[in-house]
Amino acid sequence: MPKIGVGDPSPNIPRSRLKEPSSRRGILGINIPHRKLEGISMMSSSISSTTLQSWRERSPSSYTLKIQNFSQFLKSTPTSDDKYQSGLFSSGGYKWRMIVYPKGNDKDSGNGFISMYLEIDRTSLMSTPPSEVFADLRFLVYNKKENKYFTIQDVESKPFNTLRTIWGLPQVLQLDTLKDPENGYIFEGDQCEFGVDVIVAPPPTKWEQIFFNERPSNAKFSWTVKNFFEVKEDPLSSNIFSMGGRNWVLKLYIKGETRRDGKWLSTFLFLAGSETMKEDEKIYTRAHLRVLDPFGNNDITKELLCWHNNSKSGWGRPHFMSIAELREAYLDKEGTLSVEIELEVVSTTNFYPII
Structure with a gap:
């Protein structure tokens, strides 16, 4: 007979202990609103229109930059366009560099903030298909007092290609907030730690x-x-x-x-x-x-x-x-x-x- 067919949760801490970064639109396309998120503890996840902020215990999964003397680090960057570029590291089959502007990238509305970016190595991009790579980026700053990482990420994956090799956030954390030892980002004298998670989206294999x-x-x-x-x-x-x-x-x-x-x-x-x-x-x-x-x-x-x-x-x-x-x-x-x-x-x- 035929078939018939018709037709990371964490405990709260007072807001006064940690300053929440305010921000604005940068030239690299990052749009973070000025307004603080009232009523949400810094120890819980906070969502803006384009970023997600949270805290976690796990260390960065892709790369870590440990600074032994942050004051000297600040003084060193004017000789390199106000930024520090990390060594190459591998993630998801590609080579990357983490870029940190300790005084902020003023060309991307980041003045007064820590600005952090990720750059894909051009030779890696050209030698490994496909020619465009989508990746989720998560930037981290360690807080010794809480023994956790302040984490901020863009809610959208970013396309890396030969025309656009750098993506990131111009306003990760206010510099004054980081420099104040009472907040826990500067610890054991003058140390601090930055990191990044790079989650590369694999190209489609079946369709x-x-x-x-x-x-x-x-x-x-x-x-x-x-x-x-x-x-x-x-x-x-x-x-x-x-x-x-x-x-x-x-x-x-x-x-x-x-x-x-x-x-x-x-x-x-x-x-x-x-x-x-x-x-x-x-x-x-x-x-x-x-x-x-x-x-x-x-x-x-x-x-x-x-x-x-x-x-x-x-x-x-x-x-x-x-x-x-x-x-x-x-x-x-x-x-x-x-x-x-x-x-x-x-x-x-x-x-x-x-x-």
Whole structure:
């Protein structure tokens, strides 16, 4: 019988102990609102429109920069465009550098803040496909007093490519907040610690592509059944025909698909037995089924909309037309029934990689 188808949580600490960084839009596309998040402890996660701030115990997963004398570190950067570039490190199959502006990147609205960025190594980018790499970035500053890392990240993955090799945050933490030993970022004399997590999104390895072929070739099939009411076979199957790159069979259930009362002609479209479908493949068809009027232009037409999800399922119209109406007006003088199907749309799906 055919299948019928129609058509890091942490304890709170007082706000006064740690200053929450305010910020504004930078030229590197980072948009952090000025307004502080009232009523949310610095020890819990805080979300702005583009960044997520939180605290955690786990150390940076990709790279750590430990500064033994932060005061001297501040004095050293004017000789290198106010920034410090780390050594190369690997993450996700690519080479990276962490960039720290201890006085802030004033070209990116970061003056008075710690600015932190990540740069992908161009040679690594060019030698390892694909040519564009998406990565989630999480910047960290260690707080000795809490024995946790202040963490800030952009909520969106960033695309690294040959035209844009650097992404980051111009306003990670206020410099005055970091420099005040009472806040815990400067510890054991003049030490501090920065870090980064780089989570590289792997390129897609499996996908599917679906095409909808409108007005396919060989879009019409006609079938005549002589002496229709003398046919013993039920259902009655047409010859195999090709439409839209697939082989099909029409089936007529003379006593009706439900076989209950024999008052209806049922029409169904099946994939031919030679057709196989890939696992989880679906084929969409939109077609018109017709019983032709042998004496005029009063054809009976019904639309068929369906997704074939396996090669053994038929889709069609269980009550296409009544047997009484068919007998009265849709057989010619020799008792011949003429049926037609016209395919308007058929889909094909390609799965990658091709196995």
